[in-house]
Amino acid sequence: MDISALPGFYAIAEADPGRIAVIDTDESQVTYGDLLARVNQVSHGLRARGLGVGDVVAGVLPNGLDAVVMLMATGQIGLYYVPINWHLTEPEVAYILGDCDAKLVVTGAAYSRPGAEIGTDGLAGGQPSGAPEDRTAGAVMWYTSGTTGFPKGVQRPLPGAEPESIVPLYTWFLGEVVELRPGxxxxxxxxPMYHSAPCAHTQFALHFGHTVVIAPRFEPASILELIGRHRVTNAMMVPTMFHRMLQLPEEVRRRSDVSSLQQVIHTAAACPVAVKQQIMDWWGPVLYEYYGSTESTIAFSVKPHDWLARPGTVGKPAPTFEARILDEAGAELPPGEPGLVYVKSSLGTFEYRKDPAKTAASMRGEWYAPGDIGYLDKEGFLFLCDRRTDLIVSGGVNIYPAEIEAALLEHPAVADVAVIGVPDEEWGHNVVALIEPSEGVTPGPELSAELLEHCGPRIARFKHPKVIEYRETLPRTPTGKLSRSKVRQAYLDAL
Structure with missing residues (x-):
């Protein structure tokens, strides 16, 4: 059936109810028709609890059907939905619930809390499966990671229109950026769907009429098996996943069938050039990259062949976006000169919930600063250097940790690495590399010397680590982001 002209999930489910919508973590299948019935029941149930347009519902839910249902149910009755990281402590969860003024909380059985609904059964029970009246689009309000303080909700104005009316904008934009198509x-x-990109791509997939396969967790061999078994055509991943897949035994990689892949979209962290090149050598030119943030959404994007022609770029401004590179004084910098990245879009604005000062501090007029240092080449392609907060200044020279990490990750003995700047009276900062060795590798002075020799032809000598230490594991978020601030603080506390 040709669904290319149908405006999103709700209409697709009415027109083709037998289409498979979700294959859950236990391999159970749910059709579009059954999913819509459940979504409608939960929408009615939310209204029966007294929730109206503009109210907030929070979900502390593991990946699975309930998380999908809450996303789509709130999305058709004008509610803000706040997905919450289930790894957070009780005080951290309580802070977000208080800050967002959640009128209802839905949790998984393992994350229950007083007054919360456990799963969606209670909301759906006894409710009609037909569409609610006066349908109007809701929005997801994600909370930022809070690496520089308490997390803040990124809130956008509600569209004030039926969900179907905004779907064409989604499909057009994603088609332009990563060449996803309905079908x-x-x-x-x-x-985890409590992060913005995985959550958004789940929603986009249903609006495209795709089947959503939910992996129980990220395990490299299991992910490859799911790709082959379900003939996966598109996925959203992060660079650390690529690195882990490349560490699989050659026989496992060789027997994996990845021929169905058309778009593997990656974001959330810088991807070392060598890692991305090796994945494309294995999977073919299917890696689509975009750069942005919860606040700016997708600001830059690059398709496979453009990246292969300019390794390391994160692309040109996405449709509707403009970009500038400014120095600390706000002066625009010429091509090739690193500075702060600023973006602006005609699609709309955001605000940090209950924090106008933070909203204002992140803006320069209409321009938003994601907090990264980068430069534009003469053709307008952006190359990122690093986060402004992670910049190392040693002997008056700017050093970008991501560049050193990328060089070290090319060595097979390195499973993971964090590079930080440690205060030094003479130099300002010393470069310190904290390395998680690959399985079976014995750390020690010989390995350190080998790693420094490895860095020789890859990065300038002044960027070489002054200190190399080894750790059993390095902390990463489930989306692969490394919090260098936490690593740095732990290192300093141990001195």
Whole structure:
């Protein structure tokens, strides 16, 4: 059936109810028709609890059907939905619930809390399966990671229109950026849906009419098996996943069938050039990258062949976006000169919930600063250097940790690495590399010397680590982001 002209999930489910919508973590299948019935029941149940347009519902839910239902149910009755990281402590969860003024909380059985609904059964029970009246689009309000303080909700104005009216904008934008199209695609969810990109791509997949396959967790061999078994056509991943897949034994990689992949979209962290090149050598030119943030959404994007022609770029401004590179004084910098990245879009604005000062501090007029240092080449392609907060200044020279990490990750003995700047009276900062060795590798002075020799032809000598230490594990978020601030603080506390 040709669904290319149908405006999103709700209409697709009415027109083709037998289409498979979700394959859950236990391999159970749910059709579009059954999913819509459940979504409608929960929408009625939310209204029966007294929730109206503009109210907030929070979900502390593991990946699975309930998380999908809450996303789509709130999305058709004008509610803000706040997905919450289930790894957070009780005080951290309580802070977000208080800050967002959640009128209702839905949790998984393992994350229950007083007054919360456990799962969606209670909301759906006894409710009609037909569409609610006065349908109007809701929005997801994600909370930022809070690496520089308490997390803040990124809130956008509600569209004030039926969900179907905004779907064409989604499909056009995603088509331009990553060449996703409506039809019989299969999307694989590899990361927790409390993060913005995995959550958004789940929603986009349903609006495209794709089947959503939800992986129980990220395990490299299991993900490859799911890709082959379900003939996955598109997925959203992060660079650390690529690195882990490349560490699989050659025989496992060789027997994996990845021929169905058309778009593997990656974001959330810088991807070392060598890692991305090796994945494309293995999977073919299917890696689509975009750069942005919860606040800016997708600001830059690059398709496979453009990246292969300019390794390391994160692309040109996405449709509707403009970009500038400014120095600390706000002066625009010429091509090739690093500075702060600023973006602006005609699609709309955001605000940090209850924090106008933070909203104002992140803006320069209409321009938003994601907090990264980068430069534009003469053709307008952006190359990122690093986060402004992670910049190391040693002997008056700017050093970008991501560049050193990328060089070290090319060595087979390195499973993971964090590079930080440690205060030094003479130099300002010393470069310190904290390395998680690959399985079976014995750390020690010989390995350190080998790693420094490895860095020789890859990065300038002044960027070489002054100190190399080894750790059993390095802390990463489920989406693969490394919090260098936490690593740095732990290192300093141990001195």
């Amino acid at each position: 019989d695609g299969v999307h694989l969810v590899t990361s």
